[in-house]
Amino acid sequence: MAEDDRGHAGLLAGPALPLRSWLWLPAGAALFAAAVLFGAVASSYGPFTPELGVDAAWGRDRNPVLAAAALAVHYFLGPVGGVILAAAACAALLLRRRPLHAAAFGSITAAGWASSEAGKVLVGRLRPPSRAVHALVSETRPDSFPSGHTALAFALALAVFLVLAHTVRQRWAAGAAGVLFTAAVGLSRVYLGVHYPTDVIGSVLVGTAAMLVWLPVWNRAAGPRLAQALERRQGRPQPGPAGEGGRR
16 A cells, blocks of 8 residues: 555656746746847848858868768757657656656657747748858758757757756756757757857757746646646545745
């Protein structure tokens, strides 16, 4: 019986996520607005912006190994690949009887990625001219700002750091790996000639804004309600709060 209770408690235990105050929402909205304004200013220079020189310089003499790696990132970390990665992580957490952790991981990834899609619609920046940068991938839609691939990498890195890393050592490792992962993906987008450097910076800005908005919503509304739904399904009283606490 005690073993069943421990399993039930684990089922209802959620991750200890930061930012519990509703006051973070206006901060996130302000940061998102600033990021969109940043993108609009960058877009106002047109396709032949001064930062085009970075793309053109990298495109003149690409390393075959780096080019292959950048192409691999392009094809395997796109929309389909992103969904598969997030779904695999969520499935692994569900198999470990951690439904709240799975929901938190999936929602953090989705929020970060969705923020980039919203930014693309609002800014509508043209892609770097493919002939000028010798782009390795054809991208013609006006959706350069921000970089969706970089936003997805940043969101996945945050999800791993916030949901999967528990000890101080794990958080240091997840944080360092997340920074390197996000930077590598961002640089690969410029290396391919499909994004400007400011598109990569914008991805981190809108992703951060999305977390400032979503984490209070999860901590105050979505997480507790999901825990209550799981409690009703189990037919037992919940042993404690929906989360294991919260880092402010």
